[in-house]
Amino acid sequence: MSLGKFFEGWTFRTNRPAYAAGDELTAYVTGYADGTAQVRIGDTIIALPDADDDLGDQLVRFRVTEFDDGDSTGTGEFLGVVEGDT
Secondary structure, eight states: OOHHHHTTTOOOOOSSOOOOTTOEEEEEEEEEETTEEEEEETTEEEEETTSOTTOTTOEEEEEEEEEETTTTEEEEEEEEEOTTOO
16 A cells, blocks of 8 residues: 555645635634734734724724735734624
């Protein structure tokens, strides 16, 4: 049996996922830096400068507006809180 065929199609997740402008995502606001909401996906941090200042630990939707793949950081446009999350 060939192990290559057994593992065919398998991929590993990264702790530094990359995104492109226009990607719409859902993630938890994990905190604030200098008054700006931040979401973390693995070690990737996306700032949401237009988000409210009381969204800590809430699940939100946002659109990536710019992303630096080298630093795994970016900014996004806040779209709203995911309903049903408390």
